[in-house]
Amino acid sequence: MTITEKTMIEFRDVHKYYGDYHALRGINGTIRAGEFFSLLGPSGCGKTTLLRTIAGFEDISSGVIMIDGKDMADVAPNARPTNMVFQSYAIFPHMSVAENVGFGLRRDPRSKADKARAVEEALDMVGLRGFGARAAHALSGGQRQRVALARALILKPKVLLLDEPLSALDKKMREHMQVELIKLQRQVGITFILVTHDQEEALVMSDRVAVMFEGEIAQLADPETLYRRPNSKQVADFIGTMNFIPVTVLSEAGDTVEIEAKGLGRVSLDASLAPPVRGESPVVGMRPETLTLLYDDQKAAERETEGVIDEVIYFGDMTYYDVYLGGTDVEVRLSMRNVPGRPVLEVGTKVRVAWSPSALVLFR
Amino acid sequence: MKKAPFLGGYAILYLLFLYGPIIILPLFAFNDGRIVAFPLNGFTTRWFTEMFADAQLKKALLNSLTIALSSATLATVLGVFAARATVRYRWPGKPAALGLIMVPLVLPEMIVAMALLVVLLSIGIPLSIFTIILGHVLICMPFAVAILTSAFQSLDRSLEEASLDLGETQWSTFRLIVLPLVMPGILSSFLITFTISIDEFIISNFLGSGQPILSVYIFGQFRFPAKVPSMLALGTLLVLFSICMLAIAEYFRRRGIAKTGGKDTGGFL
Numbered sequence: 317m318t319i320t321e322k323t324m325i326e327f328r329d330v331h332k333y334y335g336d337y338h339a340l341r342g343i344n345g346t347i348r349a350g351e352f353f354s355l356l357g358p359s360g361c362g363k364t365t366l367l368r369t370i371a372g373f374e375d376i377s378s379g380v381i382m383i384d385g386k387d388m389a390d391v392a393p394n395a396r397p398t399n400m401v402f403q404s405y406a407i408f409p410h411m412s413v414a415e416n417v418g419f420g421l422r423r424d425p426r427s428k429a430d431k432a433r434a435v436e437e438a439l440d441m442v443g444l445r446g447f448g449a450r451a452a453h454a455l456s457g458g459q460r461q462r463v464a465l466a467r468a469l470i471l472k473p474k475v476l477l478l479d480e481p482l483s484a485l486d487k488k489m490r491e492h493m494q495v496e497l498i499k500l501q502r503q504v505g506i507t508f509i510l511v512t513h514d515q516e517e518a519l520v521m522s523d524r525v526a527v528m529f530e531g532e533i534a535q536l537a538d539p540e541t542l543y544r545r546p547n548s549k550q551v552a553d554f555i556g557t558m559n560f561i562p563v564t565v566l567s568e569a570g571d572t573v574e575i576e577a578k579g580l581g582r583v584s585l586d587a588s589l590a591p592p593v594r595g596e597s598p599v600v601g602m603r604p605e606t607l608t609l610l611y612d613d614q615k616a617a618e619r620e621t622e623g624v625i626d627e628v629i630y631f632g633d634m635t636y637y638d639v640y641l642g643g644t645d646v647e648v649r650l651s652m653r654n655v656p657g658r659p660v661l662e663v664g665t666k667v668r669v670a671w672s673p674s675a676l677v678l679f680r
Numbered sequence: 681m682k683k684a685p686f687l688g689g690y691a692i693l694y695l696l697f698l699y700g701p702i703i704i705l706p707l708f709a710f711n712d713g714r715i716v717a718f719p720l721n722g723f724t725t726r727w728f729t730e731m732f733a734d735a736q737l738k739k740a741l742l743n744s745l746t747i748a749l750s751s752a753t754l755a756t757v758l759g760v761f762a763a764r765a766t767v768r769y770r771w772p773g774k775p776a777a778l779g780l781i782m783v784p785l786v787l788p789e790m791i792v793a794m795a796l797l798v799v800l801l802s803i804g805i806p807l808s809i810f811t812i813i814l815g816h817v818l819i820c821m822p823f824a825v826a827i828l829t830s831a832f833q834s835l836d837r838s839l840e841e842a843s844l845d846l847g848e849t850q851w852s853t854f855r856l857i858v859l860p861l862v863m864p865g866i867l868s869s870f871l872i873t874f875t876i877s878i879d880e881f882i883i884s885n886f887l888g889s890g891q892p893i894l895s896v897y898i899f900g901q902f903r904f905p906a907k908v909p910s911m912l913a914l915g916t917l918l919v920l921f922s923i924c925m926l927a928i929a930e931y932f933r934r935r936g937i938a939k940t941g942g943k944d945t946g947g948f949l
Contacts, residue, residue: 373841393844406842410860420846471846 322349323385324475324507325370330379332365332531339365341531343379347509347524349474352501354510354518357528358554366528367477367511372396384474399468400477403484405460407452407467413439414448416463420471438466441500458489469504478510482517494520515555519543527551547591549599549679558601559648561641565598565680573678575600579641579648580621583673590678598680606675607650609637609667611658616670623648625665635660639669702919709913716908727913734910736892744878744894747809751816752874758817759824759869760862766825767832778825785822792819793886800887807889815883820873827872831865864936871929875922 325347332340340362347353355363368374369381372393381388383397399420408416418435426434439445442462447455455463461481468476481497482490498521501508512518518525519539526536535547546552549560566574571588577600585600610616626647627638636651650669654660661667708716712724731737765771766778784792796815797807805811835858843853859866884893898914901907 371841371845373844393841394847394849398845400842400845402838402842404836404838406836406838408839408842408857419843419848423847467842467846 323347324349324351324383325509326380326382327366328380328382330366330369330381331377332362332369332374333377339531340369340376343531343533345526345533345536347475347507349384349507350505351523352498352508352510352521354512354522354525355528356512356515356518356525356554359513361528362531363511363513363528364479367400367479367509370396370475370509371398371400371477397474398477399471399473399475400479401461401464401468401481403479403481405464405481405484407455407460407463409453411452412448413444413450413452413455413463416452417448417466417470419467434470435466438470441469441503442466443496457485458493461485461493465500469506473506475507475509478508480511480513482512483514490517497521519555527554529554543603545589545591545677546601548594549596549601552601552677552679557604557649559604559607560599560601560679561646561648563598563600563678575678577676579623579644579646580619580671581642583619583676585673585676585678587678590680593680596680598678600676600678602648602671602676604636604649604651606671607639607648608670609650609652609661610670614670616668618670618672620668620670623667623669625661625663625667628660628663630660637661637667639667641669705912705915705919708909709916711909714906714909716912727909731910731913737897737914740892740894740897743809743891744884747812747816747884747893748874748877750813751820751877752870754813754817755820755824755873756828756866756869758821759828760866762821762825763828763832764858766829767835768837781825782822784819789819789882793883796883797886807887809891811887811889812884812893815887816877816880819880819883820876823872823876824869827869828862828865831862831868835861864933867929867932871925874925 323346327343327345330340330343331338343366355366357363365374369376370383370388372388372391388396408419411419414432414435417438418431421431421434424431435448436445439447442465444459444462444466447459447463452460452463461484464481478497482493485493494517497508497510510518510521519542522539524536524538525542527534527542529550535542535551537545537547542551542555546555546558552558552560561577561579563575563577566576566582568574568587571586573585573587573590574582575585575598576582580600583600608616610620621642623639623641625637625639627636629636629638633654634651635654636649638647638649640647648669652658707720709727710723710725711720712726713721762778762781766774793815796811796818800807800811839857839861840853843857844850848856879895881895881899885896885899888896898911901911
């Protein structure tokens with residue numbers, strides 16, 4: 317299923333108060349039909365609250381939530397075209413797997429045999445063919461999650477809501493389920509909305525991500541934009557690793573900004589690519605992989621700066637180096653792929669670092 | 681681990697002291713002699729025959745069963761409401777209401793019974809089985825609420841949300857998800873309150889208006905030495921009945937645990 321331009325969910329200035337606590341502070345934005353959308357943020361940022369307002373488990377204090385063109389103000393959870401996979405999976409412990417998966421079909425007028433077939437199909441879809449007769453409590457964590465998925469998808473909702481569904485799984489299982497979920501989403505073509513605090517998970521799985529801080533959406537973009545062009549220091553810091561280097565703005569003419577970056581020297585940047593001005597003390601951000609160590613007689617394609625290695629962190633396939641730039645106290649982290657014939661360098665080694673002005677993001 | 685042999689001996693003595701007297705019941709219930717004293721005189725079942733022939737006793741038993749079943753049912757149903765309300769919802773005056781429900785637990789029953797008697801008489805409600813049931817519900821409520829609150833607390837809220845999410849209403853969710861999962865708690869509450877009611881003496885005596893009630897009746901019969909053996913026969917049957925009830929409760933508790941995959945924590949409370 318391809319993502320269309322059709323809007324599935326629309327938020328218009330959504331606010332939510334718990335007593336005095338302002339949990340959602342004016343949420344605006346749209347989620348498109350058929351997209352894999354993530355709500356990403358640290359705990360307490362309001363992402364789960366926002367998800368629960370879509371499901372109808374939380375009322376909103378003001379604003380409008382539209383699902384598929386309909387205002388959800390007076391629509392109860394059981395009448396919304398959404399289904400949810402809960403963080404705890406919420407598998408009914410007193411029922412079998414098949415009874416769990418078929419629970420949503422209780423009010424379906426179809427015959428018993430048709431419903432049983434639908435349950436079998438749903439189980440098949442999540443890779444649990446033949447598990448129907450098992451007791452729900454006898455399942456492993458991964459299997460419970462699949463049951464929760466099948467149970468939510470059997471009603472063919474317009475939107476599937478996933479509340480940190482992978483956080484209870486171990487790392488291997490989590491990575492495996494990430495891929496499975498992506499495949500499943502493509503297969504069924506339903507809009508998926510995932511809540512997660514794991515930025516990697518959000519980047520891997522989503523078509524678009526809304527990064528939330530303190531009840532507000534800080535940035536809503538596709539993963540690549542989010543990673544390469546974060547619109548604030550806060551977003552940049554939350555997603556991946558970003559080096560921040562203090563700068564002085566020298567001059568500004570049209571779209572070109574001249575800056576003096578500590579340890580890097582003078583650089584001119586395209587201001588049209590830079591995030592909006594917030595009045596903070598100016599810094600440039602650069603991702604570790606946009607910096608490269610130069611070996612022997614390699615030449616930098618654009619700019620290079622000298623430095624000294626302060627710390628070496630070996631990851632097997634990668635090595636992270638912390639490097640002091642150009643005789644200053646500015647330290648940056650850079651990552652190098654470990655390939656044959658390229659030795660891991662030692663602390664104290666003098667190195668040349670190649671970088672590109674276009675990879676710099678100016679925050680000010 | 682350090683060995684402490686005298687602890688084992690102490691435990692055995694303790695258990696003997698607790699349960700030994702109960703063995704006396706069947707022993708003398710089948711003893712052919714009016715006087716409850718050793719040595720035993722031989723086997724007889726006439727005390728049971730005598731007991732079954734006692735019309736007053738039958739009436740007392742029937743009254744007590746009516747009272748206990750009604751009180752246990754009422755206290756458990758009200759307990760379900762109270763537990764649900766305290767666990768799920770926030771409302772003004774909640775701590776005070778809960779405190780008031782729990783007060784009879786620490787109030788001397790004598791005082792409760794006297795106060796009830798005075799109030800009932802002054803507002804002109806005639807004493808009857810119904811007034812005893814009212815009193816019993818009052819003293820049973822703290823136990824029902826305590827047991828049921830813990831049952832409701834162990835229920836994951838997202839189970840209910842999942843059911844709503846899958847198209848069920850509040851009421852059908854309660855019936856399909858909540859009730860089956862708190863059923864062990866409901867059974868426990870019913871059994872405990874039933875037991876409290878059936879051997880309750882003070883309120884039954886104060887609010888009884890001369891209706892024969894089992895506990896009051898047994899107490900009265902003990903004044904006549906000739907009646908003692910048939911009361912022991914009755915006691916024997918009651919012990920048997922209790923053991924059966926416990927076994928049934930334990931069976932359902934274990935089955936519930938096996939079905940939901942919970943962890944066995946021991947007692948059925």
